[in-house]
Amino acid sequence: MPNRGDPEPDKFNAPSAQPTHSEDGVDLTLIRWMLSLTPAERLEVLQNNVRSILRLRGEQTET
Amino acid sequence: MSRPKPDFLAILRTLRKHGVDFIIVGGVAGVLHGAPLSTFDLDVVHSREPGNVDRLLKALEALDARYRTHADMSLKPGRSHLASTGHQLLMTEAGPLDLLGTIGKGHAYGDLVPQTTELDVGKGLKARVLDLAALIRIKAETAQEKDKAQLAILRRTLEEKSKK
Numbered sequence: 001m002p003n004r005g006d007p008e009p010d011k012f013n014a015p016s017a018q019p020t021h022s023e024d025g026v027d028l029t030l031i032r033w034m035l036s037l038t039p040a041e042r043l044e045v046l047q048n049n050v051r052s053i054l055r056l057r058g059e060q061t062e063t
Numbered sequence: 064m065s066r067p068k069p070d071f072l073a074i075l076r077t078l079r080k081h082g083v084d085f086i087i088v089g090g091v092a093g094v095l096h097g098a099p100l101s102t103f104d105l106d107v108v109h110s111r112e113p114g115n116v117d118r119l120l121k122a123l124e125a126l127d128a129r130y131r132t133h134a135d136m137s138l139k140p141g142r143s144h145l146a147s148t149g150h151q152l153l154m155t156e157a158g159p160l161d162l163l164g165t166i167g168k169g170h171a172y173g174d175l176v177p178q179t180t181e182l183d184v185g186k187g188l189k190a191r192v193l194d195l196a197a198l199i200r201i202k203a204e205t206a207q208e209k210d211k212a213q214l215a216i217l218r219r220t221l222e223e224k225s226k227k
Contacts (some may be wrong), residue, residue, distance in 0.1 A: 026219040030099035035223060039095045040185040046094045049101050050069050
């Protein structure tokens with residue numbers, strides 16, 4: 001048992017237990033986040049992304 | 064029709080309201096299954112049964128759907144277009160909608176139904192969505208260079224889901 005005051009091992013510097021990217025470069029953290037949402041929430045994320053991109057392109061002024 | 068406001072849910076609601084039999088495929092299906100993709104159009108495979116084509120025509124009228132492949136967007140889809148195996152690339156008042164008679168190497172609505180799940184896509188609206196494994200398999204059948212990155216994300220999503 002570690003003494004009080006000893007740094008807790010692996011709390012800050014250890015690599016995450018789960019990899020952040022797959023071998024082919026896919027960001028797994030985004031997948032895990034999407035999987036934490038319901039299908040309806042995922043569709044809302046997509047909808048908001050599309051509208052944001054269109055606004056940035058100046059193709060749509062309405063929200 | 065100028066700069067329609069993209070609204071996937073509005074298109075889906077209109078299709079359901081008119082009793083259209085369809086399956087969500089493509090990027091939106093991937094997103095509904097948890098893949099972090101971005102897409103600007105809604106891809107659906109529709110039943111080409113005559114009664115369904117009639118209902119679909121009414122839904123498309125309500126959405127003011129026209130071919131976005133024509134410069135002036137004056138051409139509206141007709142019964143023969145929707146009864147074909149081809150892909151109808153439309154613009155509606157709620158954004159782009161691709162109606163697909165078949166996908167991959169000739170998979171039609173009836174072949175795909177057993178490989179779908181009905182999901183709540185928002186505000187209690189239920190819609191059939193092609194299963195993730197089927198989406199990957201069919202996309203891989205005809206994958207072009209542009210599809211490879213999306214396929215990698217879909218495959219990793221399936222892997223992550225299987226861990227849960």
